[in-house]
Amino acid sequence: MEHQLHSGTAKLTLVEGGRHTEINYGKANSKATANVFARLPSILQTTLMLEELLGLFQEQTQPILAFDSFHFLHQGVYQVDSDTAHHHRCHYKLEMNGTYLGDLTLTRRHKFSDSDIKLLEDLLCLLVYPIRNCLLYRQALSSALKDNLTGLGNRSAYETNLTREIDIARRHQTPLSLLVMDIDNFKNINDSYGHNSGDRALKVVADTVVQALRLSDACYRFGGEEFTILLGNTDIKAARLVAERIRIAVSQILCNDGKQNFSFTASLGIAQLHQREQGYHLFERADMALYQAKQTGRNLTVCAPSPAQV
Numbered sequence: 026m027e028h029q030l031h032s033g034t035a036k037l038t039l040v041e042g043g044r045h046t047e048i049n050y051g052k053a054n055s056k057a058t059a060n061v062f063a064r065l066p067s068i069l070q071t072t073l074m075l076e077e078l079l080g081l082f083q084e085q086t087q088p089i090l091a092f093d094s095f096h097f098l099h100q101g102v103y104q105v106d107s108d109t110a111h112h113h114r115c116h117y118k119l120e121m122n123g124t125y126l127g128d129l130t131l132t133r134r135h136k137f138s139d140s141d142i143k144l145l146e147d148l149l150c151l152l153v154y155p156i157r158n159c160l161l162y163r164q165a166l167s168s169a170l171k172d173n174l175t176g177l178g179n180r181s182a183y184e185t186n187l188t189r190e191i192d193i194a195r196r197h198q199t200p201l202s203l204l205v206m207d208i209d210n211f212k213n214i215n216d217s218y219g220h221n222s223g224d225r226a227l228k229v230v231a232d233t234v235v236q237a238l239r240l241s242d243a244c245y246r247f248g249g250e251e252f253t254i255l256l257g258n259t260d261i262k263a264a265r266l267v268a269e270r271i272r273i274a275v276s277q278i279l280c281n282d283g284k285q286n287f288s289f290t291a292s293l294g295i296a297q298l299h300q301r302e303q304g305y306h307l308f309e310r311a312d313m314a315l316y317q318a319k320q321t322g323r324n325l326t327v328c329a330p331s332p333a334q335v
């Protein structure tokens with residue numbers, strides 16, 4: 026069944042619904058419904074976090090819609106689910122100005138009547154603008170933390186995640202290692218082939234490092250041709266193996282900028298988080314090890330001694 030409702034620039038498409046039977050709302054139910062309509066718009070304005078918004082909508086509307094499960098999906102990335110799915114379902118595709126906002130599915134044991142569907146659609150009209158605002162906010166947050174050229178997290182993302190990883194490592198008493206990697210003689214690439222070729226090399230290096238890492242590890246573009254890689258639950262011995270895997274993979278890249286092929290190498294410094302050590306100090310030690318790798322001839326991995334050994 027396909028049914029569309031337009032409210033201003035918003036479009037709700039009912040993709041699937043239960044068989045309709047009329048029910049009459051009692052007086053108390055109407056009053057409860059009127060109360061929800063009175064307070065919902067201001068409640069939905071209290072957050073820009075999508076998870077929180079959907080939680081509030083769910084909490085406010087469940088008593089009058091009596092659904093058993095609430096499910097929201099956006100680009101396969103985000104999902105809120107509650108309870109198990111039941112036989113009768115209403116599935117809406119939400120859009121605004123042609124922009125997809127997500128798919129919402131409600132299920133319950135009892136059929137959805139026409140008046141239930143009308144009520145749900147009126148409520149969804151109050152939800153679409155706040156969802157749009159949350160998605161825009163999420164997009165703005167993510168581009169503020171992203172390096173446009175490589176698609177990796179940027180230095181701000183690195184600093185935020187370093188704090189979180191240190192916290193996790195301390196709480197679970199697990200090792201945390203940091204790799205700092207710098208492409209060797211990168212200036213020569215720009216000078217010999219041009220800035221666009223340098224940019225192409227940065228992008229290929231980023232993709233190569235991501236391929237060489239576990240999903241739980243993260244690589245950031247720290248700045249220029251310098252990258253940082255955070256390895257959770259990894260001690261310096263294991264980090265060295267990862268660093269060598271990356272170093273070898275980078276040395277095997279044959280970069281093509283559309284005009285010619287060229288290759289290059291990278292050097293890496295490694296440090297393992299020490300007890301009570303601050304994030305900036307961990308970076309300093311890894312960066313110092315990187316400096317040694319550069320001094321010793323490049324295309325090398327050097328481990329920082331632990332602070333106790335210095």
Ligand SMILES: Nc1nc2c(ncn2[C@@H]2O[C@H](COP(=O)(O)OP(=O)(O)OP(=O)(O)O)[C@@H](O)[C@H]2O)c(=O)[nH]1
Pocket residue numbers: 174207208209210211212213215219220221222223224227248249250319323
């Ligand atoms: N194409 C391109 N070049 C960049 C970017 N960011 C920084 N660079 C260049 O990277 C080069 C870094 O050069 P240096 O700091 O001298 O280091 P290097 O040539 O890699 O030498 P070593 O690190 O000692 O091996 C400079 O020429 C910067 O202009 C970028 O986003 N794109």
